[in-house]
Amino acid sequence: MVNIKINNTDVTVEEGTTILDAAKTKNIKIPTLCYYPDLDIKSDCRICTVEIAGEKGLVTACSTPVREGMEIKTNSPRVLNARKTITELMLANHDANCTACEKNMNCELQTLANTLGIDENRFESVLEMQELDTANTSITRNPNRCIKCGRCVDVCKNVQGINVLESMNRSHEMVISPKYGKYLSDEDCTFCGQCSSVCPVASITEKDETDIVWNALDDDKKHVIVQVAPAVRVSLGEEMGQKPGSIVTEKMVAALKQLGFDRVFDTDFTADLTIIEEGNELIERIKTGGKLPMMTSCCPGWISLVEQKYPDLIDNISSCKSPQQMFGALAKTYYAKKQNIDPKDLFVVSIMPCTAKKYEAAREEMSVDGKNQDVDAVLTTRELGKMVRQMGINFDQLDKVEFDDPFGITSGAGAIFGATGGVMEAALRTVSEVVNEKPLEKLDFETVRGLEGIKEAEVDLGGQKVKVAVAHSLSKAKTLADQVKDGTSPYAFIEVMTCPGGCIGGGGQPYNTTNAVREERIRATYQVDSDMKIRKSHENPVINKLYDDYLKKPLSDLSHDLLHTHYRKRNA
Amino acid sequence: MEQKIVSKRFDAINPLSIDDYLESGGYKSLKEALKRDRINIIEEIEAARLRGRGGAAFPAHVKMMGIAKEEETTRYIICNADEGEPGNFKDRQLMEKDPHQFIEGMVITAFAIRATKGYIYIRGEYDKAYSILEWTLEEARKKGYLGKNILDSGFDFDIELRSGAGSYVCGEEFALIESIEGKPGRTRVKPPFPTQKGLFDKPTLINNVETFANIPHILEMGGDEFAKIGTESSTGTKLVSLSGNVNNPGVYEVPFGVPIKEVVEKLGGGSKDGRKIKMVQLGGACGPIIPEYMLDLTIDFDRFEDFDSKTGAGAIIVMDERFDVFDVLLRVAEFFEHESCGKCTPCREGNLQLVKLVEKFINRKATQKDLINIESLARVMHQTSLCGLGQTAPTAILSTLKYFRDDYLDLIEHPEL
Amino acid sequence: MLEEILKKYPQHEDSLIEILLEYQNKKTKRFITEEEIAQISNYLGVTESKVCSVVSFYTFFSTEPRGKHIIQICKDVPCYVNGRGNVLKTLEQLLNIRIGETTKDEKFTLEYTSCLGNCDGAPAMRIDGKTFTNLNPNKVKAIISEYRGVN
């Protein structure tokens, strides 16, 4: 243990602890910008500088380990002046048009400038305006707001293993950008949005679709329905000022009603449907010697990776559409018919934890009539939060409201789709019961849960031992994909989610998602599951009724038309 | 006044001839060293109190001992031949005029710290030195001073030559390491230090060409003897790169403790055309600019550090009365603005602002406020930048604010001048 | 040509700068194209963005075509105080281009460089792999006509 003093308070911490973490133990806040929990220490913004008695220079708290006897001042005039100067330098090269900014009131740079009391900038503006990248349907990049903290580069390169974003050039000409300043859509970007999730300013944000949705809601001719992904109910609370891991399902439904949606449905329902289709596909592949391992298809970021970098693996991917798209397809056919609505007048919105879902909804395959997209607009959790605030809804005071029929009755299996390992666990619950023809003794597959990068399990399917694996974050997914490519994969079934922690850690989730926050959202997700009466997809009565009334049976022709899709090699 | 140790063979031998080197006593120290206890060699260097000649003046034996104690057995040794600091050219001469000398120093050091492989990182602009080194390494290999089982000692060690590609910051240790690894030259967060986790994440010793060049001589004369040369805090000699408005620019080797004035007057032959010397920049672009009346200052690491700058690389750039402080400052500021790696905020953004502020003075647009701003910015950059580049970029400005403050005030108060 | 050069180097990230240096030096217009960057990245198994980040970091590399001969003139203090200005002016007049430009016949590109480490021979310039020192307008004229003559 090491004994130090921070602002004259005695602090004892383990050797190797950074000054920043040591200060946290005493609730002493040191401002940071480039630092982000769980990512590499970059120490390049220099905002967290502190003064150490007896040392001439200042040191950065995020990167400096404590030493016995250190006396640290986190707020001396020298420190404050340095922070102020550094912040002014950033602002002098930043499009600080705050009132017109997506992240107004939610921006780390703005907060910093406010805290430091910066009222005028001593330095002249050196900003040279560059073109925005608005060429894709998921993510907007505004280089004029970038403060070069390097968080996005780290996430894209090290967490996702994609490396679209890099530091180009040097000196003040350094930019964080795809090669040759190209658009993300020209590159191998998966639109996972992890970069947008860690960006401290509004340099990378989701493409805002709230206006489109407001307009649809205002249009009397339109029947506007909304589906909400499993991961949103355990994170939206954070947008509304609640603790991470708060479960806000019914208030969320109430808020959506207040926003004016005609029906509020649950993507958990089509998650259950996915399990039936995908589970049967797996059983069939195993039985008929089809391509194995089968790999999940519900995550568009992962699909992009395969289409761009692993075209050989396309046949390993389940042909099932994602729950979002199964919902869209059913809405524009089954639901429209049932409600006697011309599909043209039906406007389908999804609330997703995800930026890649915006891209997925816009894929040309995702249209049952070949003319209109099945899902008309996709909002992230953050965008929903924004709409709720714009509407002036007092979220905490809302009454609890249930999802609407028919896509509101769901199982716990659908609910856990939001967490890494959830799709696998949901599938195993159904597949093993169907194949083994007896109820499972234990529904919880603990080994596939949690934040470990790659998880494995072995299950007994009709007397045959089958190995399965789960990966989250694309760098880990690549490890499993490489095995499949080399022919060394020992697995029959692989679940991949692009985002660390799965969709609960999605690129469209509330800001400040860290592993600690992910743990809370995961805990909440399994709470939702264990609170449910039905916990297996094949026991969802509405799903069974859907098959009886409409789809007939899993993998039927109609299922194939509506619920399955195909992939193709894409060159960025 | 000159005392030639590392430059004693300059122009006296054919640098391309290993026989010339051997005849003049070359590789004798290596032969002896291979028979010695490894730690004992480091202790000899400790006794010599050798400090790094690349600028930071760090005690050489400390880094060596640090590595010797690491558990990891793959260890690298790098010779920093990047010499990008404007006004410095002594490493080029060491490489062009006596290339075996520092290589011998590298092999001895490698043996002492059990390094498994060596690199020479030479700046891309040194085309001639590069060719000479290619040749020299090959000669040394042929004669068994490099490669497998050196001089039958059982010690294997070889050196690879790597070229820079136009970046001053690659002289900084971690930037250099990144560059060898094939990346942009941007420094890493410390700790861990290179001696713990350097090239390819293995313990790595980095020293300057001149530092290595001293090693054979220390072993030859003994550390205690070496320590008698120079001053208490700075032992041995220093290669000085003298340039600017002097009659005889060039590299001179003098013992530490010699006043700068003597170097300029006696060795450099005084200022050209008898013009009055106005100012001298010490160390290179990263060093302070001092007025003529301060030239009694002696060449000594610790005296230099009084300027808050590490100016051990030993450049002296003389400027006569024709030159204006701000014109010089602009060149310096533009240099750093161009060479900043862009990683950290104070350096990336600050150097650009310094250029703008200096231009304001040159254009007679500066106000009292700009004076306060330039001073405050320079201090913050010095205190908060991530690597030595940003920390020393404002040195010239800070020193002129001290010694040429009237020049600033004149421009503010009498812009018409 | 690129393929031959690639083959000489181990397929490891740390060969990157070496490859770029050798290749660009041998190429007439002394620049590296997008296709070549893709080829190099493919050979080394590193992303194209990474190669681009390296190419754009070091001043030796260019993604724009340049002249057959690259004339680099030092812009730092020791050359500045020794009449660099006249040398540059002479060069600009002789070649009829401004600093940073390439002559119409694509023979010369004129660039600034940071210190060449030849301050004892200031002002200095470097043409391709060769350094010229103690320059004055007349000397510069002679050097340029020699380069013109050779070609």
Ligand SMILES: Cc1cc2nc3c(=O)[nH]c(=O)nc-3n(C[C@H](O)[C@H](O)[C@H](O)COP(=O)(O)O)c2cc1C
């Ligand atoms: C921006 C910058 C440039 C440097 N350039 C050089 C250089 O060209 N040559 C050199 O030996 N050291 C240079 N250094 C110092 C090195 O970082 C390092 O301290 C030195 O190589 C250690 O060797 P030494 O102890 O033998 O001096 C530079 C440092 C900085 C911050």
Ligand code: SF4
């Ligand atoms: S969306 Fe994902 S893949 Fe695309 S740049 Fe951002 S982090 Fe990289």
Ligand code: SF4
């Ligand atoms: S885009 Fe955002 S995260 Fe990336 S470097 Fe710029 S400010 Fe940082």
Ligand code: SF4
């Ligand atoms: S893991 Fe979820 S949030 Fe992330 S890209 Fe995939 S579907 Fe979207």
Ligand code: SF4
């Ligand atoms: S001080 Fe300058 S050169 Fe050093 S890391 Fe910072 S930006 Fe790069």
Ligand code: FES
């Ligand atoms: S938060 Fe510590 S340097 Fe950026």
